[in-house]
Amino acid sequence: MLQTITDINNTVNNIVWGIPAMVCIIGVGLYLSLRTRFIQFRRFGHTFRVTIGKIFAKSDAAEGAVTPFQAVCTALAATVGTGNIAGVAGAIAIGGPGAVFWMWVSALLGMCTKFSEVTLAVHFREKNQHGDWVGGPMYYIKNGLGPRWRWLAVVFSVLGILTVFGTGNATQVNTITTAVNTALLNYNIISSDSVNTVNLVIGIVIMILVAMILLGGIKRIGRVTERLVPFMAVFYIILAIGVILVHVQNVPGVFASIFQGAFAPSAVTGGVVGTMFLSMQKGVSRGIFSNEAGLGTGSIAHAAADTKDPVKQGYFGVFEVFMDTIIICTTTALVILCSGVPVDYGTAAGAELTISGFTSTYGNWVSIFTAAALCCFAFSTILGWGLYGTRCIEFLFGSTANKPFMLVYSAVAIIGATVNLGLLWSIADTFNGLMSIPNLAALFLLGGTIAKLVKGADAK
Numbered sequence: 001m002l003q004t005i006t007d008i009n010n011t012v013n014n015i016v017w018g019i020p021a022m023v024c025i026i027g028v029g030l031y032l033s034l035r036t037r038f039i040q041f042r043r044f045g046h047t048f049r050v051t052i053g054k055i056f057a058k059s060d061a062a063e064g065a066v067t068p069f070q071a072v073c074t075a076l077a078a079t080v081g082t083g084n085i086a087g088v089a090g091a092i093a094i095g096g097p098g099a100v101f102w103m104w105v106s107a108l109l110g111m112c113t114k115f116s117e118v119t120l121a122v123h124f125r126e127k128n129q130h131g132d133w134v135g136g137p138m139y140y141i142k143n144g145l146g147p148r149w150r151w152l153a154v155v156f157s158v159l160g161i162l163t164v165f166g167t168g169n170a171t172q173v174n175t176i177t178t179a180v181n182t183a184l185l186n187y188n189i190i191s192s193d194s195v196n197t198v199n200l201v202i203g204i205v206i207m208i209l210v211a212m213i214l215l216g217g218i219k220r221i222g223r224v225t226e227r228l229v230p231f232m233a234v235f236y237i238i239l240a241i242g243v244i245l246v247h248v249q250n251v252p253g254v255f256a257s258i259f260q261g262a263f264a265p266s267a268v269t270g271g272v273v274g275t276m277f278l279s280m281q282k283g284v285s286r287g288i289f290s291n292e293a294g295l296g297t298g299s300i301a302h303a304a305a306d307t308k309d310p311v312k313q314g315y316f317g318v319f320e321v322f323m324d325t326i327i328i329c330t331t332t333a334l335v336i337l338c339s340g341v342p343v344d345y346g347t348a349a350g351a352e353l354t355i356s357g358f359t360s361t362y363g364n365w366v367s368i369f370t371a372a373a374l375c376c377f378a379f380s381t382i383l384g385w386g387l388y389g390t391r392c393i394e395f396l397f398g399s400t401a402n403k404p405f406m407l408v409y410s411a412v413a414i415i416g417a418t419v420n421l422g423l424l425w426s427i428a429d430t431f432n433g434l435m436s437i438p439n440l441a442a443l444f445l446l447g448g449t450i451a452k453l454v455k456g457a458d459a460k
Helices: 002-016 019-035 044-050 068-079 082-095 098-123 137-145 147-186 192-215 218-246 248-263 265-269 276-291 298-302 310-339 351-362 366-397 399-418 422-445 447-459
Strands: none
Touching: 002 019, 002 422, 019 098, 019 276, 019 422, 019 447, 044 310, 082 098, 082 276, 082 310, 082 351, 082 366, 098 137, 098 248, 098 276, 098 298, 098 310, 098 422, 098 447, 137 147, 137 298, 137 366, 137 422, 147 192, 147 351, 147 366, 147 399, 147 422, 192 366, 192 399, 218 248, 218 310, 218 351, 218 366, 248 265, 248 276, 248 310, 265 276, 276 310, 276 422, 298 310, 298 366, 310 351, 310 447, 351 366, 366 399, 422 447
């Protein structure tokens, strides 16, 4: 039975994350870029002035909302996660260095896709019975396309609920326990016999923390993520830049291998990775998995922003993809490729490949810090996806279902800490991809609305 489920899921997964699906994702990104006259490039400087330039400006959000910066931090909390560390390593191992090039391509178009998602989410949002702003793909499908498309919004919400327990919680907790155990075992703080007990304790602690934060509402989530996300991102980037500087003489050769490997992978990988399509597939799929451009989930957090300008909040979506993929994913790739650690091309790899790039440069002591970074990445992802799941359940059953969902979602942390999650991760990955289908359809159909909003903003 288990093998049958695995085989069915693998078949569906290959379709969902296959070449046709990626063509659709890139195609919609290109279509939206054309409709907005490539706003991600022509307004790039403005994007940074209204996003990162406002980070240190003091502001308070109105009741039922969060500040625009808290909104982007909540969205980044869900996107900046283990995909930036393990996902990039896996893309390089299977697709070669050229996968990084295709990751960049998907991000450059994804910046406009995310911009469009956020803009629509704010434009078509509504207030729930508690006075909180709610929005996202299900709302811009319902309010933008009309009641006859509500079934598509329901499909998105159902897939979102099925995804959050795996992608957003259990697999992230499993990553935390793995990181903590690795660090503790390396320094003989615990024995292998006590790993299961430690995992259970970690699961219980995470369950309590997640429940306390989620039950505190959108404002508490915003306050936690606006402190945690900048810290973990800066901390990780500093460590990565250190590795790159130590091996700076390798940087020109690494970039050459990335560009050459994008079109002729076999020339870089010794023939193991032989096709451009495989390199493209791994780069695009891992890029999308990391920054979520096309999935629509990040726009759920942005819909709660205290802003009256949908396009202005949309610029935060551009910044989000740029920071997640162009900055953090690229530094991860450079850590792996510049450090000179052996890459077994054609064989699956994960966070251990990235960690080896750090330890080969700094020594084993850095495993403590990489474990801390992984824990921060994973915990922030749990919070972000917890909000997404809450909004999906609320859309289907009303806000009375929110607290029961939050409690169940928090309790899943114990499962993630104590159970082998190989199949669950794969199934969650499939549902994650399926979420993109209703969202991409809505973005394509609402392309005219996006163009009109951008034209109005440009005229100001």
